[in-house]
Amino acid sequence: MAADFVIEGLKATIxxxxxxxGINLQMKGGEIHAIMGPNGTGKSTLASALMGHxxxxxxxxxxxxxxxxxxxxxxxxxxxxxxxxxxxxxxxISGVTNSDFLRSAINSRREEGSEISLIRFIRQMxxxxxxxxxxxxxxxxxxNEGFSGGxxxxxxxxxxxxxxPKIVILDEIDSGLDIDALKIVAxxxxxxxxxxxxxxxxxxxxxxxxxIKPDFVHVMMQGRIVKSGGxxxxxxxxxxGYEWVKExxxxxxxxxGQEA
Amino acid sequence: xTTQTILPVDAQRLSELSQSxxxxxxxxxxxxxxxxxxxxxxxPKLEKTRIDRWNVNNYGGYKASKPLAQLSEAPxxxxxxxxxxxxxxxxxxxxxxxxxxxxAPELAAQGVIFTDLQTAVKEHxxxxxxxxxxxxxxxxxxxxxxxxxxxxxxxxxxVPKNVVIETPLQAVLLTDDAEAAFVPHIxxxxxxxxxxxxxxxxxxxxxxxxxxxxxxxxxxxxxxKVRYATVHQLGVDTTDVTYRRxxxxxxxxxxxxxxxxxxxxxxSDTKSVLKGNGSSSDAKVIAVGSGSQKxxxxxxxxxxxxxxxxxxxxxxxxRDAASSIINGxxxxxxxxxxxxxxxxxxxxxxxxxxxxxxxxILLIDEDDVTAGHAASVxxxxxxxxxxxxxxxxxxxxxxxxxxxxxxxxxxxxxxxEGLRNQLQSLVExxxxx
Numbered sequence: 203m204a205a206d207f208v209i210e211g212l213k214a215t216i217x218x219x220x221x222x223x224g225i226n227l228q229m230k231g232g233e234i235h236a237i238m239g240p241n242g243t244g245k246s247t248l249a250s251a252l253m254g255h256x257x258x259x260x261x262x263x264x265x266x267x268x269x270x271x272x273x274x275x276x277x278x279x280x281x282x283x284x285x286x287x288x289x290x291x292x293x294x295i296s297g298v299t300n301s302d303f304l305r306s307a308i309n310s311r312r313e314e315g316s317e318i319s320l321i322r323f324i325r326q327m328x329x330x331x332x333x334x335x336x337x338x339x340x341x342x343x344x345x346n347e348g349f350s351g352g353x354x355x356x357x358x359x360x361x362x363x364x365x366x367p368k369i370v371i372l373d374e375i376d377s378g379l380d381i382d383a384l385k386i387v388a389x390x391x392x393x394x395x396x397x398x399x400x401x402x403x404x405x406x407x408x409x410x411x412x413x414i415k416p417d418f419v420h421v422m423m424q425g426r427i428v429k430s431g432g433x434x435x436x437x438x439x440x441x442x443g444y445e446w447v448k449e450x451x452x453x454x455x456x457x458x459g460q461e462a
Numbered sequence: 463x464t465t466q467t468i469l470p471v472d473a474q475r476l477s478e479l480s481q482s483x484x485x486x487x488x489x490x491x492x493x494x495x496x497x498x499x500x501x502x503x504x505x506p507k508l509e510k511t512r513i514d515r516w517n518v519n520n521y522g523g524y525k526a527s528k529p530l531a532q533l534s535e536a537p538x539x540x541x542x543x544x545x546x547x548x549x550x551x552x553x554x555x556x557x558x559x560x561x562x563x564x565x566a567p568e569l570a571a572q573g574v575i576f577t578d579l580q581t582a583v584k585e586h587x588x589x590x591x592x593x594x595x596x597x598x599x600x601x602x603x604x605x606x607x608x609x610x611x612x613x614x615x616x617x618x619x620x621v622p623k624n625v626v627i628e629t630p631l632q633a634v635l636l637t638d639d640a641e642a643a644f645v646p647h648i649x650x651x652x653x654x655x656x657x658x659x660x661x662x663x664x665x666x667x668x669x670x671x672x673x674x675x676x677x678x679x680x681x682x683x684x685x686x687k688v689r690y691a692t693v694h695q696l697g698v699d700t701t702d703v704t705y706r707r708x709x710x711x712x713x714x715x716x717x718x719x720x721x722x723x724x725x726x727x728x729x730s731d732t733k734s735v736l737k738g739n740g741s742s743s744d745a746k747v748i749a750v751g752s753g754s755q756k757x758x759x760x761x762x763x764x765x766x767x768x769x770x771x772x773x774x775x776x777x778x779x780x781r782d783a784a785s786s787i788i789n790g791x792x793x794x795x796x797x798x799x800x801x802x803x804x805x806x807x808x809x810x811x812x813x814x815x816x817x818x819x820x821x822x823i824l825l826i827d828e829d830d831v832t833a834g835h836a837a838s839v840x841x842x843x844x845x846x847x848x849x850x851x852x853x854x855x856x857x858x859x860x861x862x863x864x865x866x867x868x869x870x871x872x873x874x875x876x877x878x879e880g881l882r883n884q885l886q887s888l889v890e891x892x893x894x895x
Contacts, residue, residue: 281854297867307853
């Protein structure tokens, strides 16, 4: 079944301050949506609120995946329902190896007694790591501890590949990546494209979208999606910046907290 | 104001006991002097810990223990610990006396001595006298004095010059009779260029209040290497006060591995005195506190020799209303040039009522040294929990991964596989309830 994902009227606050002011977005399986916008417009908040970061409080709206409202669920339930967020700043967790962590994550999706066998798991993980040109020693390294920025991002993509989600959110996956690493990460994402899976790519550079071709592009300002279009919108933003959008919409300051 | 030490025994009774056990005169005198000291001395001063409010007077009296005819008769409470030990080197103390001693014949043939300390004072009197109470001094405080007056059972391990022993020697020390004094003394002497690993376990099986007043003395000869591993898993009713000291000669090495898995109040002090040039010390302490335990763990390294590295790591997890004070003291004496003292204390608290204090202390009287410390006290990081949960892992499993992960960097460094697994399962037992 194709993963239909519908966000309606999503509002979220942090420490009482409203950051998301009513997000509406519809995605179908197989589609890649890009969310662009300058810093401070709420893009990453959208990603975190959908995943359920404890700092953000959702005050209104729904995010329905295959008939179920993710916002009613705990973080782990959202993940098991098929949501995956590749984070901008993944946590470092000392003492927990990458492989123990990922095996726990995979087994959390399986019934007790039908856990993935160690050999099969290692084989899968090694194959995926090879695709991402990761050193096999990362299997046994503590989770993200001492990883460079680029290594962390690859590790996020590795997790995505292993967990086979229905909706993938990539939050600034391109930040801190050099062009070679960016290509590898993009290839990893492209290899996961399928009619059953939707992608929401958050970025403020068009650069990433040269490698991951979006079907739809949305511009966020002041905690809302203010403009949507096809891939040509990203190209125009790259060429001309955001000023024309602001002018067109009569926005002076695009950051959250400033009203049009 | 001074508090009067309550003596659990009078001089006459102590003297009679010593005589009836056939102890040499020097030992009787030593016990009597220590008893006198005990009357004068105060309880040890522990950082932020009112040990005077602890139950530290439940000594009980000396009760003879009946030796085992064979290992299979050992009390059920320790069978898991002595499994497959028929051929190994093993000492078992039950309450006031040792009930089983076995030294592997190939070690005996090399001149290794491994026996209870009460036997050793008779058979190897001069050797024992040279070392006994020379590292943990009876005049330090009333607990040390009472230990020196009352010690019973115990272990004496002597490794001759150049003898290298691969297989660990083991001891199990059990208290299961609250009326019987449980005051074992462990004395390890590793002669020049020898090498040995010793592992012991402290276990209780009783419901009444009791006390373990323990002392460990390790003398590491020039170029010798001693690995000393100890796991305390005494029950909630047993208060544990243990002093461990190693004195290390030129180029000698002491390695401590301490598992603090008691359920009762515990004070322990593990100290390496790096006397010789080039001597070194490495201490790893893993602790889990639960219930309403009061805990005070101290590790110390005192550098006298030149070129002496020391490293101390304590990692403690506190749950429920457990409260822990964790001290690390690195002392570098004048003249200990190119000493390097490092220490880390970390506490992870799992409940709002749990308490942890880490106190790193560096005392340095020499310029040409390196030293460092790191300490942290914190709770399970909610960002980490969120991250793990965002991959589908339940909150409970996420927290468990993080807690074990906190201890893992130290546990994984433990070089003895059996001990590593045992500690892992004790941690799981203490955290899993």
